[in-house]
Amino acid sequence: MSEKRSADNRRVMVRLLAVAGLMFGFGYAMVPMYQKFCEVTGINNLLNADDPLRNTQVDTSRTITVEFDANLHGLPWSFKPGQTSVAVHPGELVHVVYRVSNTRDHPVTGQAIPSYGPQLAAAHFRKMECFCFTKQTLGAGESREMPVVFVIDPALPKDVNTITLSYTFFEVAGTLAEPASKPSRPGA
Amino acid sequence: MEATHVHGAGHAHGDDHAHHPKGIMRWITTTNHKDIGTMYLWFSFAMFMVGGAMALIIRAELFQPGLQYVEPEFFNQMITLHGLIMVFGAIMPAFVGFANWMIPMMIGAPDMAFARMNNWSFWLLPPAGILLTASMFVPGGAAGTGWTLYPPLSIQMGIGMDMAIFAVHILGMSSIMGSINIVTTILNLRAPTMPLMRMPMFCWTWLITGYLLIAVMPVLAGAVTMILTDRHFGTSFFNAAGGGDPVLFQHIFWFFGHPEVYIIALPAFGVVSHVIPAFARKPIFGYTSMVYAIASIALISFIVWAHHMYVVGMPVAGQLYFMYATILIAVPTGVKVFNWVATMWRGSMTFETPMLFALGFLFLFTIGGFTGLVLSNTAVDVQLQDTYYVVAHFHYVMVAGALFSAFAAVYYWLPKWTGHMYDEKLGQWHFWLSIISFNIAFFPQHFLGLAGMPRRIPDYALQFTDFNQVSTYGAFGFGLSQLLFLYVVLKAIRGGEKAAAKPWEGATGLEWTVPSPAPYHTFEDPPVLTESKGHA
Numbered sequence: 001m002s003e004k005r006s007a008d009n010r011r012v013m014v015r016l017l018a019v020a021g022l023m024f025g026f027g028y029a030m031v032p033m034y035q036k037f038c039e040v041t042g043i044n045n046l047l048n049a050d051d052p053l054r055n056t057q058v059d060t061s062r063t064i065t066v067e068f069d070a071n072l073h074g075l076p077w078s079f080k081p082g083q084t085s086v087a088v089h090p091g092e093l094v095h096v097v098y099r100v101s102n103t104r105d106h107p108v109t110g111q112a113i114p115s116y117g118p119q120l121a122a123a124h125f126r127k128m129e130c131f132c133f134t135k136q137t138l139g140a141g142e143s144r145e146m147p148v149v150f151v152i153d154p155a156l157p158k159d160v161n162t163i164t165l166s167y168t169f170f171e172v173a174g175t176l177a178e179p180a181s182k183p184s185r186p187g188a
Numbered sequence: 189m190e191a192t193h194v195h196g197a198g199h200a201h202g203d204d205h206a207h208h209p210k211g212i213m214r215w216i217t218t219t220n221h222k223d224i225g226t227m228y229l230w231f232s233f234a235m236f237m238v239g240g241a242m243a244l245i246i247r248a249e250l251f252q253p254g255l256q257y258v259e260p261e262f263f264n265q266m267i268t269l270h271g272l273i274m275v276f277g278a279i280m281p282a283f284v285g286f287a288n289w290m291i292p293m294m295i296g297a298p299d300m301a302f303a304r305m306n307n308w309s310f311w312l313l314p315p316a317g318i319l320l321t322a323s324m325f326v327p328g329g330a331a332g333t334g335w336t337l338y339p340p341l342s343i344q345m346g347i348g349m350d351m352a353i354f355a356v357h358i359l360g361m362s363s364i365m366g367s368i369n370i371v372t373t374i375l376n377l378r379a380p381t382m383p384l385m386r387m388p389m390f391c392w393t394w395l396i397t398g399y400l401l402i403a404v405m406p407v408l409a410g411a412v413t414m415i416l417t418d419r420h421f422g423t424s425f426f427n428a429a430g431g432g433d434p435v436l437f438q439h440i441f442w443f444f445g446h447p448e449v450y451i452i453a454l455p456a457f458g459v460v461s462h463v464i465p466a467f468a469r470k471p472i473f474g475y476t477s478m479v480y481a482i483a484s485i486a487l488i489s490f491i492v493w494a495h496h497m498y499v500v501g502m503p504v505a506g507q508l509y510f511m512y513a514t515i516l517i518a519v520p521t522g523v524k525v526f527n528w529v530a531t532m533w534r535g536s537m538t539f540e541t542p543m544l545f546a547l548g549f550l551f552l553f554t555i556g557g558f559t560g561l562v563l564s565n566t567a568v569d570v571q572l573q574d575t576y577y578v579v580a581h582f583h584y585v586m587v588a589g590a591l592f593s594a595f596a597a598v599y600y601w602l603p604k605w606t607g608h609m610y611d612e613k614l615g616q617w618h619f620w621l622s623i624i625s626f627n628i629a630f631f632p633q634h635f636l637g638l639a640g641m642p643r644r645i646p647d648y649a650l651q652f653t654d655f656n657q658v659s660t661y662g663a664f665g666f667g668l669s670q671l672l673f674l675y676v677v678l679k680a681i682r683g684g685e686k687a688a689a690k691p692w693e694g695a696t697g698l699e700w701t702v703p704s705p706a707p708y709h710t711f712e713d714p715p716v717l718t719e720s721k722g723h724a
Contacts, residue, residue, distance in 0.1 A: 016372070019402050019403065020405070023402070023405075024409060025410075031436060
């Protein structure tokens with residue numbers, strides 16, 4: 001093998017060894033690069049606390065208008081929603097109030113029955129807390145703010161954009177002996 | 189034995205028989221590329237047998253649900269060592285062996301560029317093999333992490349893990365030295381009349397594989413060094429208790445690991461690009477597109493690594509990028525498969541054993557490629573990650589791809605190495621037994637994976653029993669078939685029909701212009717290429 005050829009070979013070897021050395025360094029350089037990349041993109045940042053807990057099932061891509069309605073059936077009360085409508089995302093927990101006051105001078109017991117429009121929304125309207133779950137007894141001239149807490153199921157059909165929640169208060173005849181009808185049955 | 193033949197040829201041809209000692213010292217001190225190639229191939233076969241025996245232990249345990257023969261810890265060690273030994277001990281040294289034997293003869297060089305370093309590259313391997321196998325016998329046993337050596341387990345294991353790390357270091361050094369040698373040989377020692385674009389395809393695949401190895405083996409060395417320092421020197425690269433991140437290891441490992449797939453596959457492509465033209469009696473279709481396909485596969489292989497880790501919690505944008513980049517690799521690979529098929533189109537084909545193995549490769553590697561495409565889809569991979577579907581996929585690529593190509597290479601070049609034709613009938617038996625038992629072993633694993641059977645677990649649910657039993661029958665059949673291979677090779681070394689300088693009618697290339705067996709020294713003076721001796 002000629003001298004020139006050995007020198008050529010050695011030059012190629014030195015270059016390739018340099019590449020190997022650089023790549024060994026690159027393996028280590030991946031450590032800060034990876035940390036920087038995660039920091040910039042916000043992925044996998046182990047040093048910061050996790051985001052506060054929240055409901056991850058809120059479908060923010062949809063907004064549903066919920067309208068509130070209040071009716072009385074033969075009751076000498078005043079009964080109104082605290083707001084005529086709210087805009088909510090499916091999956092979001094919503095608090096609303098209804099105001100009721102007894103205009104009589106003796107206690108009256110009533111039971112509110114909800115209904116929904118459109119009716120198919122009833123299956124997707126999940127009430128966590130509602131004054132309609134129980135009978136309400138108002139003393140003479142008493143006023144109250146009564147809560148409704150609900151979530152709209154994200155499985156609500158896509159074509160439903162507005163839901164009307166309507167309550168009708170009925171006077172419960174006689175005393176407490178008569179059982180209330182199941183409060184959440186839709187349309188009852 | 190083969191040694192005598194080669195040696196005798198050296199005497200007949202050469203003037204330097206005083207230079208090399210006899211007996212074992214001849215092999216320890218040799219700087220001859222043919223001797224070193226032979227040692228690489230025998231080492232590779234020995235490791236293939238060891239790794240294969242481990243695979244059979246795995247399959248025996250999986251013959252029935254429940255625990256029969258081995259403890260789960262030992263099962264995990266078998267999984268790990270089988271993977272490491274087959275990848276680093278069997279497949280890679282086999283192709284380095286072919287490169288040592290054939291590349292100098294293909295390009296008309298007298299030897300490798302750095303003959304002494306070549307000897308070192310080989311003799312680093314046996315210590316690494318011994319470290320890996322001996323680690324089974326130390327307290328705590330061998331590494332039980334799987335060949336991917338993922339932390340946190342790899343930070344917690346016993347001394348067997350340190351032995352595996354050290355073995356990987358040594359194997360890496362050997363690979364880098366071997367690659368530098370091969371790349372330098374190809375770049376500097378080609379016959380003066382052989383431009384790069386007329387080089388045989390096997391040299392092209394090895395040139396690019398060499399670059400890949402030089403680029404990624406140091407990254408693996410870095411990754412295992414980080415594990416080592418995490419274990420013993422108080423660093424916290426991957427140790428979450430010290431603020432490290434185990435997922436970082438997966439990124440570094442697969443930055444090496446995915447190019448590694450092509451380090452194994454590309455030389456296999458090279459062999460097939462010689463065998464198919466030889467037995468179709470047509471030059472390879474689309475030589476230039478083949479070269480560009482190899483180069484683009486190699487380049488893309490650097491930017492797809494995270495498709496091995498879709499479920500680590502990557503953002504969707506990352507998953508989509510790695511998915512599309514991975515699917516892109518199917519394009520150059522498809523070009524290659526198309527070219528091989530087009531080479532056979534209207535060729536005068538005959539089906540000797542090398543051609544059978546090349547066709548088996550083509551057929552089964554393509555299946556492995558397709559299942560790879562299935563797995564590249566993030567949405568599908570989330571379901572199939574770490575199931576037997578993945579095991580089936582990469583065995584179609586590694587065994588039916590790389591190993592079958594290696595068998596094709598052995599049968600194709602055996603006459604050149606030994607001077608004797610192998611027993612054609614037994615060779616064909618070896619092929620048919622191998623391909624049938626391979627499919628019995630691995631095809632049902634697709635179904636197991638689709639049904640949800642996880643990999644690397646010694647026990648499984650009852651409904652997986654039938655397919656596992658079929659798979660175990662196939663695995664034992666495949667293992668035993670390889671003893672026939674050993675017999676065929678030994679028989680050809682000991683004697684047999686005398687091989688002509690060019691035993692294959694359609695073969696082209698400089699290696700067929702020297703007598704069979706190849707003399708100890710070939711092409712001391714560079715040959716002059718004529719038009720017909722160009723690319724193989």
